Amino acid sequence: MKIYKLLLGICLIIVVGTNTSCANNNKETVSSQKPNIVIIYTDDQGYGDVSALNPNAKFKTPNIDKIANEGLVFTDGHSSDAVCSPSRYTLLTGRYSWRTSLKKGVLLADGPCLIEKDRMTIASMLKEKGYNTAMVGKWHLQMQFEGEKGKGRNWSLPFREGPVEHGFDYYFGIAASMNFGILTYLENDRVLDPPVLYTKKKMDVTPRTYRMTPPYKKEIAKGHVEVAPSFNDELVLETLAEKAVAYINKSAQEAQKGKPFFLYLPLTSPHLPHCTHPDFQGRSNCGNYGDFMEETDYRVGQVLDALQKNGLEENTLVIFSSDNGAESNYVYQRDTFQHFSCMNFKGGKRDIYEGGHRVPFLMRWPKVIKAGSQVHMPVCQSDYLATIADIVGAVIPDNAAEDSYSLYPLMKHNDKDYNANRAVIHHSFTGHLAIRQGKWKLNMLRGSGGSLEPKLIEPKPGEALYELYDIENDPGETTNLYFQYPDVVKKLKQRITEIIKEGRSTEGEPQQFVKENWSQINWVKW
Incomplete structure (x- = not known):
């Protein structure tokens, strides 16, 4: 009997030990699995358009707030540019757009893609690391369609230079902002x-916004853009969210088995037109804009719910941000509803001032990021590529992500491994630059370089050439300290010149860039 009990005890120890070992192995496997990555990118959303960042907001964003509250808020996070296309280039490539031929302004819907043929993108890098990759939403980096507008297009042929040629396995979306035309849904290269x-902006459908809505015309006229018979602007957000959810549902099983996915979801809101779905019209206390933002938040919630329902929430990195600050109608929202889309930052979309590029900059990854975290150092969307490469163990060559610093140490509260002295470069609609390093910001122009008046000041003899601000103590950029701190001006001017000339901000071999047609950097001597 004693021998029997002894043998039984030995067997139990072996079984329990084996099960414990298996459990530990499974835990290690889950722990070592690369995360799914979802980047949600809104369009013209100001820092104050998230209720978690603006307690006095006149509308609520509970789903975006969830990302902030359950993750990490970069309170000093920036889009690389104060307008659309340039920021999208930088987000995907980790390289400032002004190093390309696009020195100012934005792109169209139809034309050569701004991303160079063999340039690394987040998608191509992740694809090399075994990820499924998809984009659902607005491209606005140009793609090439056959033929010319109004001159016999051949829509049956595939378009070229779209997302599937830059690392994405799957694409569904629209070509650009709605006012740029080719209003139809695209899938892969079709x-x-x-x-x-044809249609044009309709100003008599919804108050204080144009609309791109039926009826449409058969004949082209001045100011008209191409549109599909089935296109309806107020259904775009719903359509994109449904496609994103479907992709997550489809990819979940493979993700759980060790093949993660990357989903880039650039939404079309709250960019004009404010074409809110009928279910959300009249719901907010901030007019059409507030309604559109509440719908935007709901669509974000649909994506978050899909991750949760598929058991992917714990090991999915969700990044949320906007391509630039709020459109100039932020003034109307402020004066009419007392809603501050730009908070107390100066300016908005297009401007070199903080309101043009200080944006919501949120990350959630429950497995790694501690809920309720905040980082107050200046960071940029150019950093996404290096951050993700750091997470998945990808090596970045010298000719890629030249302006990208890894934020992974900050996500793990390991500040000592982050270069806190790095510089961030800002870029206005007119193509003027600013440099931010620590608390100091030097705008390499006088004026906004965008929409806010005065747009451009020609300094008179003896006046300040540039604008220097202490952002830590003067985030509203009210007091130009150009004459009070000449050594700071000299140091920052030298550093931005180095960053331009070397073709990179980060360490590495100097890289080539486009130098032509660049009158905005008149202080640089080649």
């Missing part, structure tokens, strides 16, 4: 419904 009709 047009789903030929945009054979």
Whole structure:
């Protein structure tokens, strides 16, 4: 009997030990699995358009707030540019757009893609690391369609230089902002419904916004853009969210088995037109803009719910940000509803001032990021590529991500491994630059370089050439300290010149860039 009990005890120890070992191995496997990555990118959303960042907001964003509250808020986070296309280039490539031929302004819907043929993107890098990659939403980096507008397009042919040629396995979305036309849905490299009709901005449908809504015309006229018969602007957000959710549902099983996915979801809101779905019209205390933002938040919630329902929430890095600050109608929202889209930052979209590029900059990754975290150092969307490469163990060559610093140490509260003295470069609609290093910001112009008046001041003899601000103590950029701190001006001017000339901000071999047609950097001597 004693021998029996002894043998039984030995067997139990072996079984328990084996099960414990298996459990530990499974835990290590889950722990070592690369995360799914979702980047949600809104369009013209100001820092104050998230209720978690603006307690006095006149609308609520509970789903975006969830990302902030359960993750990390970069309170000094910036888009690389104060307008659309340049920021999208930088987000995907980790390289400032002004190193390309696009020195100012934005792109169209139809034309050569701004991303160079063999340039690394987040998508191409992750694809090399075994990820499924998808984009759902607005591209606005140009793609090439066959033919010319109004001159016999061939919509049956595939378009070229779109997302699937830059690392994405799957693409569904629209070509650009709605006012730029080719209003139809695209899938991979195909047009789903030929945009054979024409329309223009309709100013008499919804108060204080134009609309791109039926009826459409058969004949082209001045100011008209191409549109598909089935296109309806107020259904775009709903359509994109449904496609994103479907992709997550489809990819979940492979993700759970060790093949993660990357989903880039650039939404079309709250960019004009404020084409809110009927279910959300009239719901907020901030007019059409507030309604549109509440719908935007709901669509974000649909994506978060899909991650949760598929058991992917714990090991999915969700990044949320906007391509630039709020459109100039932030003034109307402020004066009419007392809603501050730009908080107390100066300016908005297009401007070199903080309101043009200080944006919501949020990350959630429950497995790694401690809920309720904050980082107050200046960071930029150019940093996404290096951050993700650091997470998945990818090596970045010298000719890629030249302006990208890894934020992974900050996500793990390991500040000593982050270069806190790095510089961030800002870029206005007119193509003027500013440099931020620590608390100091030097705008290499006088004026906004965008929409806010005065847009550009020509200094008179003896006046300040540039604008220097102590952002830590003067985030509203009210007091130009150019004459009070000449040594700071000299140091920052030298550093931005180095960053321009070397073709990179980060360490590495100097890289080539486009130098032509660049009058805005008149202080640089080649």
